Structures are given as C-alpha cells and as structure tokens.
Amino acid sequence: MTDTQSVKIKVRNLSKVFGSNPKKGLELRDQGLKRPEIFEKTGLTLGLSKIDFDVHEGELLVIMGLSGSGKSTLIRCLNRLIEPTEGEIVIDGEDIPQLSDKELLECRRRHFSMVFQNFALFPHRTVQQNAEYGLEIRGVAKEERAEKARNSLKQVGLDGWEDALPNQLSGGMQQRVGLARALANDSTVLLMDEAFSALDPLIRKDMQQELLELQHRMKKTTVFITHDLDEALNIGDRIILLKDGEIVQIGTPEQILTQPADEYVERFIEGVDMSRILTARNAMRPVRATAREDDGPRTVLRKMSENGLDSIYVTSRERKLLGLVEVDAADQATKEGKQDISSVWHQDFACVGPDEPLHNLFAMFSEKSFPIAVVDEDKRLLGVVVKGAVLAELAESGDN
Amino acid sequence: MEFPRIPLGQWIEGGLDFLTSEYSVVTRAISRVTQTGIEALNDSLMWLPEWVLMALIALLSWKVAGTRLAIGAAAGLALIWNLELWDPMIESLTLVVIATLVAVSIALPVGIAAALSERLYRTLMPVLDFMQTMPAFVYLIPAIPFFGIGSVSAIFATVIFSMPPAIRFTTLGIRQVPTELIEAADAFGSTRKQKLLKVQLPLSLPTVMAGINQTIMLALSMVVIAAMIGADGLGNEVWRAIQRLRPGDGFEAGIAVVILAMILDRLTQALRK
Numbered sequence: 163m164t165d166t167q168s169v170k171i172k173v174r175n176l177s178k179v180f181g182s183n184p185k186k187g188l189e190l191r192d193q194g195l196k197r198p199e200i201f202e203k204t205g206l207t208l209g210l211s212k213i214d215f216d217v218h219e220g221e222l223l224v225i226m227g228l229s230g231s232g233k234s235t236l237i238r239c240l241n242r243l244i245e246p247t248e249g250e251i252v253i254d255g256e257d258i259p260q261l262s263d264k265e266l267l268e269c270r271r272r273h274f275s276m277v278f279q280n281f282a283l284f285p286h287r288t289v290q291q292n293a294e295y296g297l298e299i300r301g302v303a304k305e306e307r308a309e310k311a312r313n314s315l316k317q318v319g320l321d322g323w324e325d326a327l328p329n330q331l332s333g334g335m336q337q338r339v340g341l342a343r344a345l346a347n348d349s350t351v352l353l354m355d356e357a358f359s360a361l362d363p364l365i366r367k368d369m370q371q372e373l374l375e376l377q378h379r380m381k382k383t384t385v386f387i388t389h390d391l392d393e394a395l396n397i398g399d400r401i402i403l404l405k406d407g408e409i410v411q412i413g414t415p416e417q418i419l420t421q422p423a424d425e426y427v428e429r430f431i432e433g434v435d436m437s438r439i440l441t442a443r444n445a446m447r448p449v450r451a452t453a454r455e456d457d458g459p460r461t462v463l464r465k466m467s468e469n470g471l472d473s474i475y476v477t478s479r480e481r482k483l484l485g486l487v488e489v490d491a492a493d494q495a496t497k498e499g500k501q502d503i504s505s506v507w508h509q510d511f512a513c514v515g516p517d518e519p520l521h522n523l524f525a526m527f528s529e530k531s532f533p534i535a536v537v538d539e540d541k542r543l544l545g546v547v548v549k550g551a552v553l554a555e556l557a558e559s560g561d562n
Numbered sequence: 563m564e565f566p567r568i569p570l571g572q573w574i575e576g577g578l579d580f581l582t583s584e585y586s587v588v589t590r591a592i593s594r595v596t597q598t599g600i601e602a603l604n605d606s607l608m609w610l611p612e613w614v615l616m617a618l619i620a621l622l623s624w625k626v627a628g629t630r631l632a633i634g635a636a637a638g639l640a641l642i643w644n645l646e647l648w649d650p651m652i653e654s655l656t657l658v659v660i661a662t663l664v665a666v667s668i669a670l671p672v673g674i675a676a677a678l679s680e681r682l683y684r685t686l687m688p689v690l691d692f693m694q695t696m697p698a699f700v701y702l703i704p705a706i707p708f709f710g711i712g713s714v715s716a717i718f719a720t721v722i723f724s725m726p727p728a729i730r731f732t733t734l735g736i737r738q739v740p741t742e743l744i745e746a747a748d749a750f751g752s753t754r755k756q757k758l759l760k761v762q763l764p765l766s767l768p769t770v771m772a773g774i775n776q777t778i779m780l781a782l783s784m785v786v787i788a789a790m791i792g793a794d795g796l797g798n799e800v801w802r803a804i805q806r807l808r809p810g811d812g813f814e815a816g817i818a819v820v821i822l823a824m825i826l827d828r829l830t831q832a833l834r835k
Contacts, residue, residue: 238745241749243745243748243749267751267752267753268751269751270748270749270750270751271750271751274749274751275749275750276745276746276749276750278742278745278746279742280742282740282742282743282745282746283746284743284746284760284761284765285765286764286765295750295760296750296751298760299750299751299752299753299756299760300751347750353749
C-alpha cells in the first residue's frame with residue numbers, strides 16, 4: 163500500500179553522538195562497540211546510530227520508543243534543532259545537514275511545523291497571535307496571516323478563543339492552539355513531539371481521533387513521536403520502533419503486532435489489549451453456505467442441514483446481503499407450500515464492516531445468537547464471525 | 563630575603579594617568595555633553611512650580627500604581643518642600659535619572675550580548691562582581707582626574723556602581739526563557755533577531771525591569787555618596803550636616819532621600835506588572 167506513495171523525506175545512515183569529539187564515538191561504534199561501552203570509554207553518548215527510513219507523502223508515521231531510545235533526538239535532527247553527526251536527510255531534493263544557516267531557515271519555514279509536548283505556546287501572545295507566529299516571521303501580510311490563523315483555529319475547534327491568552331486555556335485547548343499554530347503555517351511536514359503525552363487520557367483519546375480526522379481531510383505528511391504503544395497503534399499508518407538509538411522494526415500496526423521482529427518488540431506488545439487492535443477481519447471465517455434470493459424454502463432447508471446450520475444468510479446474485487432465514491421459519495414456509503423465501507427472511511442480526519474492532523463485537527454476541535455478518539461498503543457479504551472465533555483469535559495473539 | 567611589595571597601586575595610578583592625559587579630549591567631550599544634559603533636565607524640573615511637579619508625580623503614581631501611592635507620593639513630596647529641601651531633591655533626582663539612563667542604555671545591549679554568548683558571559687561575570695563589591699567610594703577618586711570635581715564625576719561613579727544589576731538581570735531574564743519556547747521559535751524558522759525581539763525580550767521584560775529598579779536604587783544611594791566629590795543634591799545636605807555636626811539637618815536630608823527612594827521604587831515595581 164505504501165509502494166504507490168512517493169517519498170517525502172529520505173533518511174539514510176543518520177547518526178548522532180553527543181559530546182565534544184563525536185567522530186571518535188562513530189569510530190568506536192564502527193569497531194562494534196555498543197552504547198554503554200562507548201560512554202564508559204569516552205563519555206560520549208551514542209544518541210542515534212545508522213538510522214534508515216522513508217517518510218511517505220501524506221502518511222502519518224509514528225516513531226515510538228521508551229525514554230532514552232533516541233526518538234526526541236531523531237525528530238529534532240529532521241529540522242536540525244539538533245545537529246546530526248553524520249547521515250543524509252533529504253526532503254524534496256535538499257540534503258538538510260548540508261544546508262547553510264540561511265537555507266536552513268528557509269527550509270524550516272517551508273517544510274516543517276512542530277507541535278511540542280508541553281505546548282510551547284508564547285505566553286505573552288494571544289491565541290490568535292500564537293497561531294500567526296510562523297506566518298509573521300515569514301513576513302506574510304497582516305490580513306492574510308490573520309485570515310489563515312483564524313481558519314486553522316477553526317479547524318481545531320477554537321473559534322471564539324482568538325483573544326484569550328494561553329494560560330487561560332485548559333491543557334487540551336492549549337495543545338489545539340499548538341496544532342493550529344503548526345497548521346496555519348501550511349508547511350509540507352508536521353512534526354509532533356509527544357504532542358498528546360501531557361494530556362489526560364480521555365482528552366488524549368479525543369485529540370488522537372481529531373488528528374486522524376484532520377489527517378484524513380488534509381493528507382498532511384506527519385511524523386509523530388510517542389512512548390505509548392496504544393497511541394502508536396491507534397493513529398499510525400506505519401510505526402518505527404526505536405531502541406537505544408537504533409531501529410528495531412518498521413511496519414504497519416498489524417505487522418508490528420502479528421510479526422514482531424524480535425523479543426524486544428514482543429515484550430512491548432504484550433501489554434496491548436488485543437481486542438482493541440484486532441478487527442472483525444482477523445476473526446472472520448468464510449461463509450460455509452448462503453441461500454440465494456430465488457431459492458425455494460426446500461432448497462434452503464437442505465443447505466442448512468447439509469452444513470449443520472440452524473440459520474442461513476440470504477444474498478442476491480451480486481452477493482449483496484439481504485437477510486437471514488432461521489430453520490423454523492424455512493420449515494414453516496415449506497409446510498405452507500410457499501415457493502420462495504422472501505417472506506421469511508428478516509434483518510434482525512448484527513452486521514459490521516471488516517475494520518470493526520473485536521471488542522465492539524462482544525456486546526453484539528450477547529444480544530443475538532446468530533453469527534455476525536461482515537460486509538463491505540457495498541453490503542457484499544465477506545464472511546461471518548462466530549463467538550468462538552473471536553475468543554480463539556484473542557487467545558492466539560496473546561500466546562504469540 | 564624579603565619579597566618586595568608589589569606596587570599594585572602605582573601601576574593603577576600609572577594607567578589612570580595615561581588614560582587622563584591621552585584621552586583628555588574624550589573625557590572632556592563626555593564631560594561637556596553630560597553637564598549640558600544635567601543642566602537641561604535640572605533647569606526644566608526647577609522651572610516647573612513645585613505644586614505642578616508634585617501633581618504630575620502624584621498623577622503618574624495614580625496611573626501606574628493606584629491611589630495609595632499617589633497619596634503617599636504627594637504627602638512625601640509636600641514634606642520635602644516644607645523642609646526646604648525641594649531644590650536639593652530635584653538636583654538628586656536629576657543625577658539619578660541621568661545616571662540610570664546612561665547605565666541602562668549600556669546595560670541592556672551588554673546584558674543581551676552576555677545572554678547570547680557563553681564566552682562573554684564567563685568573562686563578564688567576574689568583572690561585574692568586581693564592580694559591585696569594590697567599595698563605592700573608590701570610584702570617586704579616579705572620577706576626579708577624568709572629569710574634575712562636580713556632577714559629571716558623580717554620574718561617572720554612579721553609572722559604574724549601579725550598572726551591574728541591570729546587566730545581570732537582563733542576562734538572567736533572557737536565559738530564563740524556557741528552552742521549549744526557544745525551540746518553538748527556531749522550529750518555525752525565526753532569525754536570531756526575530757527570536758530576540760518576538761520571544762526572548764518580551765518574556766524577559768519583568769526580570770529586566772527588576773534589574774532597572776535595582777539600578778535606580780543603587781544610583782540613588784551613590785548619588786548621595788557622590789556629594790563627597792562635589793555633587794549637588796540631598797547628599798550635599800547630609801555631607802554639610804556631618805561637617806557641622808548637626809544631626810537634625812542630617813536626618814531631615816536623610817528622610818528626604820528615603821521618600822525619594824520609596825517613590826522611585828514603588829513606581830518602577832508597579833511598572834513591572
């Protein structure tokens with residue numbers, strides 16, 4: 163799915179050593195020494211080592227790792243808030259580490275806006291003035307920047323708050339201002355450094371949801387840093403797992419969960435509530451038999467008995483789901499001598515899309531005893547989920 | 563064998579003599595400009611009738627800090643006028659204002675530069691320590707060969723003595739701006755100048771104002787001491803009272819200094835907010 167997308171930022175062989183003689187640190191690393199040994203020998207810290215990855219146009223890429231994994235260093239290397247020691251960071255043909263100071267300013271203005279963990283709003287500026295900051299320093303005319311700032315404030319749901327000062331707002335609202343400030347700038351890449359980590363859990367979920375919606379609308383290339391795997395799995399198109407300054411795994415949330423690269427990733431995902439991550443698609447089984455809309459009651463009864471079913475889904479010729487026939491109703495129709503089943507099917511069953519999280523399915527089982535139908539956007543029947551399959555899928559992922 | 567005494571004093575005097583003789587053109591020019599400034603300000607303050615100036619100061623106090631300070635300032639100034647210390651008070655005020663203006667206009671750029679350059683910061687801090695801890699009287703001595711007896715020497719000594727807090731607080735204020743805000747300014751592509759004018763200076767303003775407040779207070783105390791080298795003002799009244807052993811006169815002038823100090827302090831503190 164990512165193959166068709168073009169590359170926005172190409173990062174190759176990126177390394178960062180903190181300390182007064184960083185080249186020495188790289189030499190020792192090339193001799194095969196690890197981070198703690200290099201520190202013990204020289205006092206240098208190997209912050210990042212040989213990082214390779216691409217950021218695709220329009221994707222939301224999550225870089226995740228625990229504290230000390232180098233994720234904050236990595237995101238700051240992208241816009242050179244931290245100078246990389248070696249490596250390439252190419253954005254639209256420009257190699258960022260090679261830029262002169264002036265070119266770097268230009269590059270930051272055009273390509274990057276950043277959202278910070280503790281919001282980093284300017285306390286002496288109003289909400290509106292904060293949102294205008296990026297445009298103001300680029301010398302955008304007053305009316306134009308006011309207009310753009312108002313628009314971006316509206317996008318994050320803050321219209322009416324333009325004249326407030328940041329300290330008059332709650333944490334969640336402050337971070338919306340931070341987001342609006344970044345969006346107003348209309349840069350090509352959004353950098354989010356633990357942007358939601360300082361918010362309390364409920365607000366955090368809301369903000370994640372809103373970011374996903376914004377992302378869906380605007381298709382802005384986003385690099386999102388987090389230490390929280392749930393957050394990474396929830397919002398990431400792809401996830402990069404960092405450990406001790408090195409990449410452990412790059413993949414979609416599902417790849418990370420189902421094919422963990424090593425023990426470290428496995429331990430990481432142990433704590434994840436799999437029922438939130440896995441979807442109906444994972445637990446879906448092919449339908450053993452369906453009734454056609456023009457089948458007679460006798461045929462339907464036979465299909466049921468051959469497959470050991472006491473209810474069967476009825477589909478049209480195009481496999482569109484029409485309804486469900488129960489064995490009693492089919493039996494009744496046969497006795498009454500009816501020629502078709504259109505009068506006996508009903509729609510009193512649960513029907514979900516393939517991306518429905520498994521944990522939402524539990525409630526549906528307790529209401530109905532029928533298998534849950536999984537349909538695509540055109541109502542075509544893709545498969546069914548039975549209670550046993552959900553439990554089996556959860557158990558299986560837990561074991562892995 | 564006896565280790566010879568280091569002729570530190572002679573070296574310093576040699577250096578000062580050199581400066582006095584080689585740069586007399588410069589010192590004389592400074593002297594003339596400063597003297598003109600002092601006279602202009604002093605004359606215009608004196609030209610105003612007492613009650614007008616009193617009313618103006620009370621009005622300013624009311625605007626900036628509220629009714630209490632306005633009433634206090636008016637009452638204090640009325641007492642000074644009643645004690646017939648109005649003219650010396652104006653002379654002292656003039657010296658404080660000019661010395662503070664000079665001190666702050668040097669201190670702000672130096673303080674900003676020291677905040678932005680670690681190297682300058684490290685060389686400057688011991689110099690500031692020296693300036694502040696050297697007994698204030700010592701500055702009076704070289705002031706005389708440079709600028710002669712009188713108000714200009716007083717201003718020179720006062721500027722040197724009162725400048726350090728303004729530099730220190732400016733540096734501190736800028737350095738205290740949270741790193742995240744600096745990062746935010748950088749991340750959006752601010753130039754150094756934009757960062758300074760739009761983020762660092764506005765955020766350090768309360769601290770800078772605290773430094774200016776300190777500078778004013780030190781300037782006032784030094785202006786009093788500077789009476790020893792012929793500066794006019796309330797210090798001169800105190801100095802005369804000492805020479806004639808008249809404690810009553812001394813305290814009257816001293817109280818006038820305290821009143822002036824309190825008005826200036828409350829005013830600048832209120833400006834901080």
